[in-house]
Every structure is written in structure tokens, then in C-alpha cells.
Amino acid sequence: MKSKHTEEQLAWLRSHLPEYENRATAAVRGDAKGFALKCAEEYIAKWGLGTGPDEEKESQVKERIYTWFKNTSARGKEARRKHAQFKSERDVPTNVGAYTGMFDPSDDSKKTESPTFPSNPNPHASLKPIVPRDPPTLATTNLALVPSPLTSRVQESPLYSAAGNGTTPYPLLTDAFLAPSLPPSSLAAQITNAAGSAPYYACMAPAISALFSAAASIHSQLQNMNAPQDPMIELLRRFKLALPHLSPTINHYGTAGPQAGVRALRVQLRKNATWISSPSYNYPSASSYSPSLPNASSHSPNSAVTHSHSMPPPPTSPSANTPTATPRRGEAPFTIQDQMYRTAIDRQRKKEHLVWAAIHGAALEVGLIGSAAGQASLLNSQPPMSGLDPNPTISQQTQIQTNMVEHHVVEPDDGSSKLAEAVARDAIWEQEEVEWVAGAYLLRAVTRTKRRSGAPNLNEEWEPVLQTYEGRWKEIRDDVREQIMENLLIGIKQALDQNSSI
Known part of the structure; x- marks a missing residue:
């Protein structure tokens, strides 16, 4: 591609390239970028922004010059060469999300085939001598008995596994959230229909999952972030307008009707407000491992809703400094594919964390959380009765309080x-x-x-x-x-x- 710089400009830029490379290898983070932007200001003062059809914005010129320094430096060339070699040797796994397990049911290479018996009239003729195997070590036995807390948490409930694995768990409801012309009552009807697939105490889980999928679709476009009609804010506003139309039988964590939607959103925003780094994946050593089983009494209905940042641990390698257990039979040793898989998962988790942050900010602006004006009217409003008697009998009240869950009103600001x-x-x-x-x-x-x-x-x-x-x-x-x-x-x-x- 033809360069936009003249020979004189290129010579001037190359004269500053050694200083940029020195700063790029220094310990001060961001020093090289600051130097490149400073050179861009000198470049603009020396040659201007162009004239006529070649005129550019100041930010574009700065970005172009910074990109030139980054790509022309020896470090940038070496990084591109390694990246090209890396891609040619290995295929990066795709459609990896924060909730995707290491085992893929559709992958035949990971399935264990059932034993087959040949039709041999003399079965003893084909038997092979049994080779004795070494007894498993203590650490291996303990690893087999005690499930990983992260793995068990992920497997408990996939209700919030939204767009991380490349698929949308509730596509119709997601499309409804993305349809600006859909009336709030129709959106509430679809939320009510999707609530039937969730546990009785977390009926709004499908709606929050679809809301996240819609927000991820909007966030991937990176457009109109500061426009008066911000798409993310409009999405949360549609969700807020649909809440008063929810059925009073919808319950989420002990809260019914419109308050259930607010409660479900608040719970997820609190869980995803801070970033949780990926855990280490080394096998525990026999000397430091505690064989205590998880306390069953510590589990509550709230534990069924998983944290968005949870991730399944991939196969790991033993530590080189401590005596550790050998991988169980059927487990592959730690390979470059495992590292690539973990890197892809971590990259996807970071994308999801930004989506939750965008939802958090938009929810605060439309008044779904915090003490914004207009929220109290939503929280204190009576949910529509949907054909129920305004003065319900004891049996109807029991029906509203599904499975003996006591519903309470969410405070305007929690x-x-x-x-x-x-x-x-x-x-x-x-x-x-x-x-x-x-x-x-x-x-x-x-x-x-x-x-x-x-x-x-x-x-x-x-x-x-x-x-x-x-x-x-x-x-x-x-x-x-x-x-x-x-x-x-x-x-x-x-x-x-x-x-x-x-």
C-alpha cells in the first residue's frame, strides 16, 4: 500500500524511530506511546493536516503516526512475524466463552467408546494377559474424589451463559430486546414465556441472559456511544418499560412482579461489578492437599446462579518444584493447545466484563438502579393482575407466593x-x-x-x-x-x- 508520507516526512519519522524503540523496551509503561503522540504533535506543527481532499483530523493523524511507529519498530515486526507463524502452526479455538466446558459432546475425539464384544465362539482365545498397574497416588485419588469448586459452580446452572460460547440461549427473547418497535407489553409477554424454563426462585434468569446477549450485540458495534440515543441506554429503557407489565406470579429471589426484574438485574450487576482474574491451574501436591469435602449445608438457592466470570479449569501440568500427582488415565498432559484455550477464554471473559460494565452504566442512567428519579414509581407500583381477582382469596395468594416464597418489595436504592x-x-x-x-x-x-x-x-x-x-x-x-x-x-x-x- 502506498504510504501517505513523503520522503522528507518518512526521513523525519525514521530519525525518531530509535528513541521510540528505546522507550518501548523500557520499564515505564506507556512511555513509547506518549513519545509517539508527542512526535505526532511536532509532525502536525511542521507539515499541518493536509489540504483539500487529503485533509485529515488531528486525531487521525496522531493515530496514523503512532501506528507507523508501532508497526515499523523492530519489536512490532518481530511480533507480527511470530503471530503469523503461530497462526500457521496452530488453529486458535473459536466460539469459546466463559461458560464453555472442556468437554464438547459433539466432538467424537473426546468420547469414550463403549466396549464391544466380538462374535468369537472361543472367547478365551482372544484374551490378552492382564498387566498389573501401579496403585494411584494420594494426590491422584483425592483429585478424583473432590470436584473442583469452579467446575461444580459452572455445572450447577447455565442460566446466565449468554453470548460467551457463540450462541444465544434465548434467540427470540434477544431479538425482542433488540426490536425498538416492539410494545413493552409484548416484550413482557415474551419474558413471561421464557420464565417457564427457569427454576421457580429465579424466573428472571432467562430475561437477564437474553438482555446480556442483546447488550453484547450492541457493544460489538462500538457506535453512537455518546449520541443522545445511545443504543445501550435505549435497550435498558425498553427493559424498564416492560417491567410493569410482568405477571405477579414471576418470582426472583423472593421478589415478585416488576420488582423481580429489578432484583435480578441488580444481583447480576453486583456479581460482575469487579474483575476476577483467572485462577492458577497447577495440580495440588500431596503434602498441601486437604481432602475435606465441600459442606453441603453451605449451598443455598442463590448458589444456582453462577458468576459471569467463572470458567472451567483446563487440563494442567504438575509443578516442577513440588511432588505432584500424575494426570489420571485418559487425561492429556498440558500442551500449547491448553494454553491457547485458556487465553481464548480469558479474552472472552474480558469482553463480557466490558458488556456488564456497559449494562451497569446504562441501568444507572435510566434509573433501574440507584436513587434516580422515576425509579420509585416503578418499584412501588402494583403489578398487573392479568385476570386475577383484585381481592384474591387465600388460595390465589398462595399461588402468587409460588412454592411458599415470601415476596418483598425492593427498596428504591439498595x-x-x-x-x-x-x-x-x-x-x-x-x-x-x-x-x-x-x-x-x-x-x-x-x-x-x-x-x-x-x-x-x-x-x-x-x-x-x-x-x-x-x-x-x-x-x-x-x-x-x-x-x-x-x-x-x-x-x-x-x-x-x-x-x-x-
Whole structure:
């Protein structure tokens, strides 16, 4: 492809390339990117933004020059060469989600065939001598007896396994969420129909799963993030408008009717508000392993709803420094495919964490969580009776309180707004880039809602936090997350600027 730079410009850029490579290999994170952006400013001051049809925006020129430094440096060339070689040797697994197990029922290579008996009139002629096997070690026996807590948690309930594995568990309900012209009553009817496939105490689980699938579809487009009609905010607004039309028989964690939808959403947002790193996968040693079984009394109905960040442990390799158990019969040793699988799972989990952060921020803006205006009317409204007697008998009341679950009213603010503010303040100090971007989602929602409610000292309170996020933005290495963070910072600035002009 023909370069947009002239020979003079290329010579000027190459003269700064050694300094960029020195900073790229230094210990200071983001130093090379900062140097590239500084060179871009000098480039613009020296040659301008072009004229006529070749004129570009300042941000585009900076991005192009930064990309030139990144691709032209020796480190960038070596990374592309290794990546091309890596892709040619191994196929990266696809459709891997945070809830996908290591065993695929559709994969015939992993199935254990049943023993077949030949039609031999003399069965003793084909028998082979039995070879004695070594007895299993203590660690191997314990591993076989005690299930992994992560694996058991994932297998308990796949209700919230939304878009992680490349499929949509409730496609009709997901399409209903994505249809702006669908009336709220029709959306509520589809939510009620999908509730029949869930346990009696978590009827809104399919709706939250479909809501997440719809949000993931919107989030993948990365468009109109700061527009007045934000697609993510419109999605949560449609969900809020459908809640008053829910049947009073729908129950979620002891809450019925419209409050059940709010309760289900709040529970999932609290579970996914913070990032949980992937656990280690080494086999436990015989000296440090505790053979105690899980306490059955510790399980509650709430444990059936899994955390979105849970993931199944792949086959692992024993530690080189401690005596560990050998893999059980039928298990493959730790290979490069396992590492690739775990990397793909971790990448998918980060995408899902950002989707939950976008849902969290949009829910705060439309008033589904927090103390926003208009939420109290939803929470205190009576659910539609749907043909039931306004003065129900004892039997009808028992029917509404399904399976003797006592329904209670959700408070207008259960601390969800304080949680969003705390995550917005703390996430920027974490180590993972995905936490910075997730915190920026909540920071934008917090500044917008506080501006609309007329909170005092908004700029004095949140401008220092914004400056910290701007510093982190220069350290982000992933291009997609960098673009998302840039759009979020623009939205936060707009909210603070509009507040200062009032």
C-alpha cells in the first residue's frame, strides 16, 4: 500500500524511530506511546493536516503516526512475524466463552467408546494377559474424589451463559430486546414465556441472559456511544418499560412482579461489578492437599446462579518444584493447545466484563438502579393482575407466593449507586486494562446522573478522577479498548463541561 508520507516526512519519522524503540523496551509503561503522540504533535506543527481532499483530523493523524511507529519498530515486526507463524502452526479455538466446558459432546475425539464384544465362539482365545498397574497416588485419588469448586459452580446452572460460547440461549427473547418497535407489553409477554424454563426462585434468569446477549450485540458495534440515543441506554429503557407489565406470579429471589426484574438485574450487576482474574491451574501436591469435602449445608438457592466470570479449569501440568500427582488415565498432559484455550477464554471473559460494565452504566442512567428519579414509581407500583381477582382469596395468594416464597418489595436504592461510584474511583488503580475501561463506563454514568440531578461540587469531585483516567488511556495497548476508552472520556468531559456551564 502506498504510504501517505513523503520522503522528507518518512526521513523525519525514521530519525525518531530509535528513541521510540528505546522507550518501548523500557520499564515505564506507556512511555513509547506518549513519545509517539508527542512526535505526532511536532509532525502536525511542521507539515499541518493536509489540504483539500487529503485533509485529515488531528486525531487521525496522531493515530496514523503512532501506528507507523508501532508497526515499523523492530519489536512490532518481530511480533507480527511470530503471530503469523503461530497462526500457521496452530488453529486458535473459536466460539469459546466463559461458560464453555472442556468437554464438547459433539466432538467424537473426546468420547469414550463403549466396549464391544466380538462374535468369537472361543472367547478365551482372544484374551490378552492382564498387566498389573501401579496403585494411584494420594494426590491422584483425592483429585478424583473432590470436584473442583469452579467446575461444580459452572455445572450447577447455565442460566446466565449468554453470548460467551457463540450462541444465544434465548434467540427470540434477544431479538425482542433488540426490536425498538416492539410494545413493552409484548416484550413482557415474551419474558413471561421464557420464565417457564427457569427454576421457580429465579424466573428472571432467562430475561437477564437474553438482555446480556442483546447488550453484547450492541457493544460489538462500538457506535453512537455518546449520541443522545445511545443504543445501550435505549435497550435498558425498553427493559424498564416492560417491567410493569410482568405477571405477579414471576418470582426472583423472593421478589415478585416488576420488582423481580429489578432484583435480578441488580444481583447480576453486583456479581460482575469487579474483575476476577483467572485462577492458577497447577495440580495440588500431596503434602498441601486437604481432602475435606465441600459442606453441603453451605449451598443455598442463590448458589444456582453462577458468576459471569467463572470458567472451567483446563487440563494442567504438575509443578516442577513440588511432588505432584500424575494426570489420571485418559487425561492429556498440558500442551500449547491448553494454553491457547485458556487465553481464548480469558479474552472472552474480558469482553463480557466490558458488556456488564456497559449494562451497569446504562441501568444507572435510566434509573433501574440507584436513587434516580422515576425509579420509585416503578418499584412501588402494583403489578398487573392479568385476570386475577383484585381481592384474591387465600388460595390465589398462595399461588402468587409460588412454592411458599415470601415476596418483598425492593427498596428504591439498595446501595447500587454507591457501588457504581466506588468502582469508578477504584478500578483505575487496578492492573488490568479491562478494569480501567469498565470503570470509565461507570464514571460516565455517574457524572451524567449527578449532572441531571443537580449534584453540587460535581466538577471538583470528579475532574481529578477524570485526569487519572486520561493518564491511563495512554497506557492501554489493546486497540479496541483504547478506542472505547477514548469515546468514554469524551462523554465524561461533555458531562462535566455541561455542568460547569449551568
